[in-house]
Amino acid sequence: MSNIETTVKEKLDSNLILLFGFLSIASWAFIKSFDYPHRDAIFPRLSSLIIILTSMILITTILLPESVIQMLIPGTPTETGDGSLLGTEQYEQDDSGQEANAQSRYALVVLIVLYLVVGYLVGLLWATPLFVFAYTLWTRQRPVVIGFLVLLSFAIAYSFMNILNLSIDEGILLQVMVYGT
Known part of the structure; x- marks a missing residue:
């Protein structure tokens, strides 16, 4: 299995699925906006373009390998050998905090x-x-x-x-x- 497949399988979660959903719907809206006269198509074209761009940026940042993230953004948490993240002590939540977040x-x-x-x-x-x-x-x-x-x-x-x-x-x-x- 290639490195990219492993990265995608590890990081495939609800956020990524939601972003791909946004990307799909916005792409469809962008394509359909060409069915309307120019003046009427401005708003759907611009809003779908913004959603496409932001979705692509977020998808890219989720799928980036840890080494690239470290290179681009110094000081981000990194994985240790046991699978936990260094530098995330302040972000640890108990079960009640996770339930409230959900x-x-x-x-x-x-x-x-x-x-x-x-x-x-x-x-x-x-x-x-x-x-x-x-x-x-x-x-x-x-x-x-x-x-x-x-x-x-x-x-x-x-x-x-x-x-x-x-x-x-x-x-x-x-x-x-x-x-x-």
Whole structure:
């Protein structure tokens, strides 16, 4: 078995699978964006290109051999002979910390799914501040920070809507209730 195959099998985990999923979906979106007129294709093309590039960077960093990582980033933890990592004492967690970390990941996934569903129903312009409010409340931010980030998220979504001429203020419920279609 080659060195690359061994490295991939050792490092194949949920993060890598998720990154390949992002890469696949973003590549598909980038290709499909050419089916639309130039002005309408700008946003999906740029956002999918950003996702493709960041996914490729992250995949590359995960699959790099330890020696290359050491050469590029001095001071990173290295493996010892017994399989443990040197320099990771401060990162050690007990079982309760790992369980809390897993619960946070699941909660974040639920929030993201709710964001997508609510965004589809009422529009992303309105769902974005709700998502930011829920997320910042869940992470126990100060009320001033929550208010600022909610307003900032609305301003960013509103700017996207106006600059790129996107109709992200209308969800399926608004279309049914107002337009009857």
